[in-house]
Amino acid sequence: MASATLESPGKPDGVVGTLASSVYDMMRKDILKGDLPPGEKLRVEYLRDRYGVGASPIREALNRLSVDGVVVRVDQKGFRVAEVSVAELDELIKTRCWLEETAIRESIAAGDDAWEERLVLAFHRLSKTPRSADQVTYAMNPDWEVLHRAFHLALIGACESRWLISYCEQLNDLADRYRQLAAYPRRNELDEHKAIMDAAVNRKPDDAVEVLVDHYRRTADIIRDSVDQIS
Amino acid sequence: MASATLESPGKPDGVVGTLASSVYDMMRKDILKGDLPPGEKLRVEYLRDRYGVGASPIREALNRLSVDGVVVRVDQKGFRVAEVSVAELDELIKTRCWLEETAIRESIAAGDDAWEERLVLAFHRLSKTPRSADQVTYAMNPDWEVLHRAFHLALIGACESRWLISYCEQLNDLADRYRQLAAYPRRNELDEHKAIMDAAVNRKPDDAVEVLVDHYRRTADIIRDSVDQIS
DNA sequence: AATGCATAAAATATCGATATTTTATTGACG
DNA sequence: CGTCAATAAAATATCGATATTTTATGCATT
Missing domain, CATH: 1.10.10.10 (Winged helix-like DNA-binding domain superfamily/Winged helix DNA-binding domain)
Known part of the structure; x- marks a missing residue:
């Protein structure tokens, strides 16, 4: 360090x-x-x-x-x-789930074919990119991180509010900071990302919200102990 | 000007x-x-x-x-x-309604007696303050504006997310800017504010959301034509 | 040992000069 | 008349010096 x-x-x-x-x-x-x-x-x-x-x-x-x-x-x-803490992480994730619920519901309601295609492409690119930069030991892959961010933003991209999008961007980045700071195990979220995308493309808001929120909460659970130690 | x-x-x-x-x-x-x-x-x-x-x-x-x-x-x-426009106003109000719906529901769910008392006091102070600085012609009353902002923030103060509060603050201020810029008629929102407070204090989230959202949309409707002309 | 005070050192914040970029103006050309 | 290029004027952005504030240190007192 x-x-x-x-x-x-x-x-x-x-x-x-x-x-x-x-x-x-x-x-x-x-x-x-x-x-x-x-x-x-x-x-x-x-x-x-x-x-x-x-x-x-x-x-x-x-x-x-x-x-x-x-x-x-x-x-x-x-x-x-800015400091980090478990309390802060929990508040962040909670807020993120609230806002992205709204954003993804609105996107599913308003999103046209172009939105679907952006989302499908974003998922495709993410799925082709190795989660880890190293095959033996987990190492942060910057390419994957960029595509991961793009995927999540594509999900909510049709919510028709630049304010909501910018808030979700901020919360996304702050949450990702926690992931980078924490001791993060080898984990492949591909299936979770696919389930989110499928629910969205198939226009099932309740499913999409449930899977998305679960995805965020699971990540927070994984890193909580580690965050407690660095704060 | x-x-x-x-x-x-x-x-x-x-x-x-x-x-x-x-x-x-x-x-x-x-x-x-x-x-x-x-x-x-x-x-x-x-x-x-x-x-x-x-x-x-x-x-x-x-x-x-x-x-x-x-x-x-x-x-x-x-x-x-920053410029203003009707489209921007509508997007702002829409986003504000989304976020404050979440914030007020969470506040009603989590708010204790202290929150209630802060809200009741905020309403009380607002209700005692003249809406207009001039009795004959409408003139912006800065004291009322400060207390009005405090009332709206008190409503959502127990949502337990500093992020959500700060976003609502931002949207509140930007929406208020539109009100200041527009030709604003003599209007007394006292009854609306009371209805919002009553619903909140009586722990009726659906009522609170409906009255609050209606309040914001009504304001936007009142100023829309005027905004169109200054933008 | 803990607290308070004075002084020195370090850091923060601001100033005014100047380097760089953008905008406005003018003249030439088709 | 419209477009382009060159030049001048205006504005933006940055630099380094310095004024101001905070922090650290040392000493005296209880």
Whole structure:
């Protein structure tokens, strides 16, 4: 953990947009995957070194991240990576289940063929991608993570509310952070993902909700002990 | 409108916290009540004059506001006040109804005596406060607005999810912005607020949801034409 | 040993200058 | 008249210095 924290993950070469936005993206990723661990003080001077930019873009990114929920801002005391806890995990999952129930019901009700096709493709791509980057020992596969996120967002993509989608995105990312932080066993969720997709495509909202909620709760159950130890 | 835009609403004298936070609060209020109108370009040089602080705190505040949904940020092009539209209003109200349905059901289920008492007091204070600042012509009463917000947040305060509460807060504020921007007739919502409170306190979730949703939709109906004209 | 105070060191937040990018303007050409 | 290119003006974004605040340290007192 210490070496992961101190090692610079790279500089914003080939900058697109602004330095502040690049730093925001990089820092956000580092926090969500645990490279910047829960509770860590985010000192501007250290971050300048780590990301290779000046204090202003760093502070701008930190301000944005603080509204995202991954960074905690205290006036005059600076910024800190948001803590994790079992209570927080449970509240997060509970809220996620509420909101995604609404979102998936609305998507099933309003979703057209295009939505179905996006969902089917998202599942297909996810199912073709190895869950683990290593065949012997579980190792996080970044490709799978990207496709996994896309699959879950495709499920709710037809709910016709950018607000609800953005809230679900936020809760998704925060929940995934817990998964990255926890000791996660080899587990293949393929059948669960397929059951969710089938229920959605077959326009069975009650089934979809039940399987989806079960999926999220099961994940939380698996990682709960581990979260208790890192918090 | 032009004079309201150009007139400085005050400087951060007696700064508490940081300049960035003070500017954030002031600018947020100015946007929500329409003093900084929809679509307006937020030029840093102008805001420096208006709020009397340097570019850095201005940019920091703008970055935070951009995640709030009241400001739109485009890299290399700066910041602009978020636009309004009828479609946006409808999506907002729809989402608000979904989320507050969940929040009020959960609050009714989990809320203890303390929650009831907070709600009863919030209603009481709201009912004692004149809806309009002027007895002849409707004029926005800031005191009523503060208590109105508190009442609605008290309703959902026992839902046991800080995420859901913060989303409802955001949607509440954005919906209230529409009310401030629109030509709003003299209307007294006292009976509606009472019906909502009674249903909640009497632990009747279906009634509470129905009256609450009706309340929000009615407001949207009242202001829709006016919103169409300012957007 | 615990508490309080003063001072030094470290960190946070802001300022103003300046580098970079976008927008506006003007003139040439078809 | 419309389009394109060049240039100037305006605006955005960043830098590094510095003012302000917080934290750490050392010493004295109870």
